[in-house]
Amino acid sequence: xxxxxxxxxxxxxxxxxxxxxxxxxxxxxxxxxxxxxxxxxxxxxxxxxxxxxxxx
Numbered sequence: 001x002x003x004x005x006x007x008x009x010x011x012x013x014x015x016x017x018x019x020x021x022x023x024x025x026x027x028x029x030x031x032x033x034x035x036x037x038x039x040x041x042x043x044x045x046x047x048x049x050x051x052x053x054x055x056x
Contacts, residue, residue, distance in 0.1 A: 004049045013041030 022052030023031035 002049065003016060006045050006052070009041050009045035009048065013038045013045060016041060 017035055018044055020031045020033075020035030020038055
C-alpha cells in the first residue's frame with residue numbers, strides 16, 4: 001500500500017510540473033526552476049516508494 005507521504009510528494013511534484021509548464025507559456029524565466037523542483041519531488045516520492053517496498 002502506498003503511504004500518504006508518498007502520495008503527497010507525488011501530487012505536489014505533479015502540481016509543480018504543471019505550474020512550470022504554465023509559466024513556460026507565459027515566458028517566465030523561473031519556469032525551468034519550478035519544473036526542476038517538481039521533478040525532484042517526483043524522484044523523492046519514487047525513492048520513498050521503493051524504500052518502503054524494500055523494507056517489507
